[in-house]
Amino acid sequence: MTTASLKGPNWGMVVDVDKCIGCMACVIACQAENNVPLNTQDRVERGRAISWIRVERYWEGDFPDSKARFIPIMCQHCANAPCEPVCPVFATYHNSEGLNIQVYNRCVGTRYCANGCPYIVRFFNYWEPVWPESLRNHLNPDVTVRSRGIMEKCTFCVHRIRRESRKARSEGRVLLDGEVQTACSTACPTSALNFGNFNDPNSKVSKMKDDQRHYTLLDQFATEPNVIYLAKVDTDRKVGAGEAASHG
Amino acid sequence: MQQRRPLDQVYTNRKLLNGQLDTPRWWLPTVSILGVLVLIGIGVIAIMVNKGLGVTGLSRPVFWGLFITTFVFWVGISHAGIMISAILRLTQAEWRRPVTRAAELLTVFSLLTALVFPLIHAGRPWRIAYWITPYDLGRGIYPNIRSPLIWDPVAIGTYLTGSTLFLYVALLPDLGNLRDRTTGWRNSLYTVLALGWRGNPRQWKLQTVGGILLSALMLPIFVSVHSIVSWDFAVVPAVEGWHSTIFAPYFVIGAIHSGVSAVVTMMALMRWLWKWDDFIRPEHFDALARLLIVVATAWLGFTFLELIFAVYGQDAPEIALREMQMFQWPWNMLFIIFLLCAYLIPVPMWLFKRVRTNIALMFWTSILVNIGMWLERFLIIVPGLSRRTPFVYVWDSYRPSAVEWTILIWSFCWVTFLMLLFSKFFPLVPLFEQKESQVFTDDVMIGRARVPAIIREAD
Numbered sequence: 001m002t003t004a005s006l007k008g009p010n011w012g013m014v015v016d017v018d019k020c021i022g023c024m025a026c027v028i029a030c031q032a033e034n035n036v037p038l039n040t041q042d043r044v045e046r047g048r049a050i051s052w053i054r055v056e057r058y059w060e061g062d063f064p065d066s067k068a069r070f071i072p073i074m075c076q077h078c079a080n081a082p083c084e085p086v087c088p089v090f091a092t093y094h095n096s097e098g099l100n101i102q103v104y105n106r107c108v109g110t111r112y113c114a115n116g117c118p119y120i121v122r123f124f125n126y127w128e129p130v131w132p133e134s135l136r137n138h139l140n141p142d143v144t145v146r147s148r149g150i151m152e153k154c155t156f157c158v159h160r161i162r163r164e165s166r167k168a169r170s171e172g173r174v175l176l177d178g179e180v181q182t183a184c185s186t187a188c189p190t191s192a193l194n195f196g197n198f199n200d201p202n203s204k205v206s207k208m209k210d211d212q213r214h215y216t217l218l219d220q221f222a223t224e225p226n227v228i229y230l231a232k233v234d235t236d237r238k239v240g241a242g243e244a245a246s247h248g
Numbered sequence: 249m250q251q252r253r254p255l256d257q258v259y260t261n262r263k264l265l266n267g268q269l270d271t272p273r274w275w276l277p278t279v280s281i282l283g284v285l286v287l288i289g290i291g292v293i294a295i296m297v298n299k300g301l302g303v304t305g306l307s308r309p310v311f312w313g314l315f316i317t318t319f320v321f322w323v324g325i326s327h328a329g330i331m332i333s334a335i336l337r338l339t340q341a342e343w344r345r346p347v348t349r350a351a352e353l354l355t356v357f358s359l360l361t362a363l364v365f366p367l368i369h370a371g372r373p374w375r376i377a378y379w380i381t382p383y384d385l386g387r388g389i390y391p392n393i394r395s396p397l398i399w400d401p402v403a404i405g406t407y408l409t410g411s412t413l414f415l416y417v418a419l420l421p422d423l424g425n426l427r428d429r430t431t432g433w434r435n436s437l438y439t440v441l442a443l444g445w446r447g448n449p450r451q452w453k454l455q456t457v458g459g460i461l462l463s464a465l466m467l468p469i470f471v472s473v474h475s476i477v478s479w480d481f482a483v484v485p486a487v488e489g490w491h492s493t494i495f496a497p498y499f500v501i502g503a504i505h506s507g508v509s510a511v512v513t514m515m516a517l518m519r520w521l522w523k524w525d526d527f528i529r530p531e532h533f534d535a536l537a538r539l540l541i542v543v544a545t546a547w548l549g550f551t552f553l554e555l556i557f558a559v560y561g562q563d564a565p566e567i568a569l570r571e572m573q574m575f576q577w578p579w580n581m582l583f584i585i586f587l588l589c590a591y592l593i594p595v596p597m598w599l600f601k602r603v604r605t606n607i608a609l610m611f612w613t614s615i616l617v618n619i620g621m622w623l624e625r626f627l628i629i630v631p632g633l634s635r636r637t638p639f640v641y642v643w644d645s646y647r648p649s650a651v652e653w654t655i656l657i658w659s660f661c662w663v664t665f666l667m668l669l670f671s672k673f674f675p676l677v678p679l680f681e682q683k684e685s686q687v688f689t690d691d692v693m694i695g696r697a698r699v700p701a702i703i704r705e706a707d
Contacts, residue, residue, distance in 0.1 A: 048308060056639055106378070108370050115311055
């Protein structure tokens with residue numbers, strides 16, 4: 001179960017919507033891991049809350065027969081990302097590992113990428129981020145604290161990827177499948193979120209992504225996301241991938 | 249207007265230089281008040297840059313709002329210059345003469361104002377230098393030429409350079425005139441600026457050829473500037489109201505509509521403020537209004553074409569967006585005001601010659617057009633972004649904050665302030681163009697009717 005050595009990794013995620021219970025553990029884990037400022041009431045009301053991963057609730061079916069569904073949505077790390085060509089300063093670009101990279105230093109804050117993103121998973125720092133005194137020592141030293149005026153979004157916990165790759169290299173071995181885990185996938189109690197390398201045919205995510213329930217969000221935009229969803233299984237109804245995809 | 253009397257050159261000189269040689273009484277108080285307002289506006293901008301964009305009403309997903317609307321609006325106004333000076337010059341429309349300079353001036357000042365908006369609307373304006381000029385070439389990091397935001401400053405910069413040169417070339421003979429009529433430091437200023445203009449035949453020839461060449465060079469800009477501005481929106485596939493292939497010509501024709509209307513507004517003001525009734529005559533308003541009827545109707549065609557494309561495509565999100573834009577509160581109210589102001593009120597009125605030659609009516613209808621055209625941009629940008637995406641978690645709307653309104657008002661004060669300041673030092677109506685048209689025009693008798701005619705030398 002090793003990473004294919006010839007090709008570099010292609011990081012991606014498989015989200016099993018059927019397993020998601022909407023507990024929001026991933027949201028909190030991400031918030032803590034990535035130094036995301038607190039989403040206070042006024043920020044949420046002003047539509048300026050930052051949460052790199054969010055659990056969307058949506059209703060399926062008409063009123064008496066409707067059911068609440070949950071779907072976690074984060075940056076889809078699209079291979080054909082609409083946010084990338086519009087950035088005038090290359091602050092967002094695609095790297096060779098399938099990651100959609102946000103370079104905080106280059107960002108000038110035009111917010112053009114945010115308009116381009118159909119998933120609306122990009123966030124702008126309208127204010128300088130502040131933490132209460134009691135939380136200041138909780139900041140993760142591996143993650144940049146973003147200043148005001150720049151964009152940010154899910155990085156697939158790139159600092160964890162780097163840390164594990166460094167460790168593997170120093171020990172003179174290749175990265176094992178499952179060694180790199182994002183904060184959200186670690187926190188998920190039902191293993192709905194699975195992170196791994198799509199270029200490794202033996203990895204867990206590679207095996208999961210070809211499940212017959214698989215679909216991608218908003219595939220009409222042909223963004224080729226690196227986040228694959230597995231549709232909800234509904235025992236009451238005949239459900240195929242098509243129905244779940246129609247939500248997106 | 250046929251019975252206009254020939255104006256002698258002394259009268260023309262005295263009257264058209266009244267802004268410079270004897271300043272009107274209203275000038276100083278007006279400029280002072282505008283100056284104070286401009287300073288307040290700059291103060292508000294400084295506060296915004298200091299505190300951050302949190303002071304605006306922007307949110308997620310409405311990341312762009314009033315500032316980008318106003319940016320597009322001022323770039324639209326700037327198309328006045330290219331239309332009047334370049335196109336009408338090349339097509340030898342005689343009636344353009346008294347308004348060429350004012351139109352070109354409006355172009356320069358509105359472009360300068362337009363450039364401010366993308367700058368202050370960025371999260372870190374002090375880093376924009378990285379974006380407009382290529383940076384960090386040593387490490388191979390170029391600006392992203394696929395982004396329309398790179399081409400915005402390029403197109404606007406070219407337009408600004410061209411317009412400034414054009415303005416200056418046309419100003420040379422008048423600068424020479426002013427140099428000969430002033431003393432002291434003003435004389436020294438005009439001497440330097442006039443570049444040794446003596447008015448000999450060779451200089452006149454060069455000046456004319458220069459003007460025509462610059463007009464021709466500016467024609468491509470006519471197509472490029474607002475096309476590029478429209479691509480800021482058109483290249484975004486995720487936003488239904490933006491992703492449209494007809495945006496480039498649609499924006500260009502809309503820009504001419506608003507730009508030429510702004511020239512009409514300005515002409516009326518010039519006629520009233522400097523009492524230039526002999527130079528800016530009802531026939532000029534008549535000609536501009538006829539032009540506007542054609543431009544406005546073409547623009548309306550594009551507006552409906554865009555809606556037809558939406559209906560024809562039967563794309564559910566697109567239709568939902570159009571429904572929101574036109575039928576849902578408060579967009580429906582704005583949409584009705586927009587349609588009334590930009591077309592339904594002014595254009596039918598302009599069909600009557602009595603309206604076209606009535607300065608006050610032309611003034612107010614042209615202002616209506618620009619209110620409508622500002623709303624048009626707002627109705628493209630904001631409902632597009634606050635569309636109902638499948639993700640209910642991020643649904644949000646937009647209400648511009650007081651800071652944004654202040655900066656919008658500032659932009660109008662700023663352009664007016666610059667125009668008035670310019671009028672103190674340079675004539676707003678080109679003297680030599682005016683005299684040239686006096687030479688070229690004559691009345692000829694056809695039967696018993698006296699008809700104005702243009703005399704042209706054969707090539």
